[in-house]
Amino acid sequence: MSPILAISGLGKQFGGVTALAGVDLAVEEGEILGVVGPNGSGKTTLFNVVTGVHKPSGGTVLFRGRDITGLAPHAISRAGIGYTFQQAMAFAGLGVLENVQIAGEHRRAGGAANPWPTPQALLDFVGLSALGGEKAGVLPFGSLRLLGLALALATRPSLLLLDEPAAGLNDRETSALVGLVRQLPGHGITVCVIDHDMKLMQMLCRRLAVLDFGSKIADGPTEKVLADPKVLDVYLGG
């Protein structure tokens, strides 16, 4: 089966800084893939290029075989790639349920590939149904992150990109989040997550790709990658 996302030779320069130096990466349909790497290794830039926030300096991104390289963010979202932000992006003055409804209105037109249920069902899924009538602005941090997940799911993605989904969450909230994310492939949603929290990545991902200075230095089964001397060197050798 061809990958849902195929990244080839992806490069990104910011002035003299090489953020991505020709990255090849395939995301297989139905998996939860982790992309790890130290600070400044290019993880966020990779996401920003895939979602259209930044145009690449070179290379291609194919989504379900279609070339989406350099398309605008709304076109990429409509094609079926969703993402969550490190900062939850809810409208603080609107209700929790209302936020999910609004996010759902931006879902891709005629996208029948992922018949995810109603906004209320999404709130049930993330465990916020009791708070549907509250203003998003009053939610505690952990609940706001869960709302962020519901907002991303409301756009009915077939590929969901998660950027440090557990940052700032306590252990209980983190395991709730892990439980939710693990269910997504069963709903037809492939997941790619970036984080430097190895404990979280080991819980979530069977496969890891490792970036260092904008290059991919390892890619394979999680346990194997974590035992790779090149990877240990990056994380422990400094």
Ligand code: ADP
């Ligand atoms: P990570 O997410 O792994 O911490 P980033 O993708 O944020 O890494 O950063 C990779 C490199 O690109 C860093 O050297 C960073 O300073 C640089 N960089 C990222 N975004 C920008 C930008 N908008 N302008 C200039 N340099 C950037």
